[in-house]
Amino acid sequence: MKTINKTCTETLREAWDGISRIASHAMRRLDRMPWPALLAACVMLALLITVLPLALTLFVLFLLVKLVAGALGGQRRDVPMHEHAMHDTMHGSGQ
Numbered sequence: 001m002k003t004i005n006k007t008c009t010e011t012l013r014e015a016w017d018g019i020s021r022i023a024s025h026a027m028r029r030l031d032r033m034p035w036p037a038l039l040a041a042c043v044m045l046a047l048l049i050t051v052l053p054l055a056l057t058l059f060v061l062f063l064l065v066k067l068v069a070g071a072l073g074g075q076r077r078d079v080p081m082h083e084h085a086m087h088d089t090m091h092g093s094g095q
Helices: 008-033 037-070 081-090
Strands: none
Touching: none
16 A cells, blocks of 8 residues: 655655755856846845844834833723813813
């Protein structure tokens, strides 16, 4: 009886073959690129590598600051504006 499941080594070999095919294809594409396009690709990759982690880090940092400020602020209940206006007119300070 033939098994339909692959062994671990077969799966790893298949993954390695796929990675090596992708790498060789990328190397052929890079070899055919003109120098200005290669320089532009390198600059864009460098910007992506440096700016994206910075943006994600700042997002998480500001989110944590907001959560901490909300936790330290206590139970503040926002009152709608029309209730403020009714409260002011009831005490006579509206006129």
